[in-house]
Amino acid sequence: xxxIYEGTGKDRDAMRHYHRFMDLGRPGTQRNDAARRVKAIExxxxxxxxxxxxxxxxxxxxxxxxxxxxxxxxxxxxxxxDASNPEIHFYLGEVYMELEEYNKAESEYxxxxxxx
Numbered sequence: 302x303x304x305i306y307e308g309t310g311k312d313r314d315a316m317r318h319y320h321r322f323m324d325l326g327r328p329g330t331q332r333n334d335a336a337r338r339v340k341a342i343e344x345x346x347x348x349x350x351x352x353x354x355x356x357x358x359x360x361x362x363x364x365x366x367x368x369x370x371x372x373x374x375x376x377x378x379x380x381x382x383d384a385s386n387p388e389i390h391f392y393l394g395e396v397y398m399e400l401e402e403y404n405k406a407e408s409e410y411x412x413x414x415x416x417x
Contacts, residue, residue: 307342319339
C-alpha cells in the first residue's frame with residue numbers, strides 16, 4: 302500500500318503504511334527499504350512544507366492588505382506545494398469570498414474542513 306500511495310503522490314498516507322509495515326514486519330531487506338522510503342518522503346515533505354509555508358504567509362499578508370488577486374495567485378501556488386494544508390484552503394476561501402466567487406469559496410472551505 303505504501304508503494305501505491307507514494308506512486309500517486311499521497312506521501313503522508315504512504316508513510317503511514319511504511320511505518321505500519323516496519324512495526325509489523327520482520328527485519329530484512331524489505332523493512333530496510335521501507336525505512337529508506339520513509340526518510341526520502343520526510344525529506345521531500347520538509348522541503349515542500351518550507352516553501353508552502355512561505356507562500357501561505359505571503360498569501361495571508363496580501364489578503365490582509367486587500368490585494369485579493371495577488372493573494373489568490375500566491376495561495377494557488379501554495380496549494381500546488383501542499384494540497385493537504387487546510388489553512389491554505391481556508392485562506393483561498395476567504396479570498397474567493399472577497400472576490401464574490403462564492404462557489405469557489407465554498408469548495409475551498411469544504412476542502413479545509415475535510416482535513417479536520
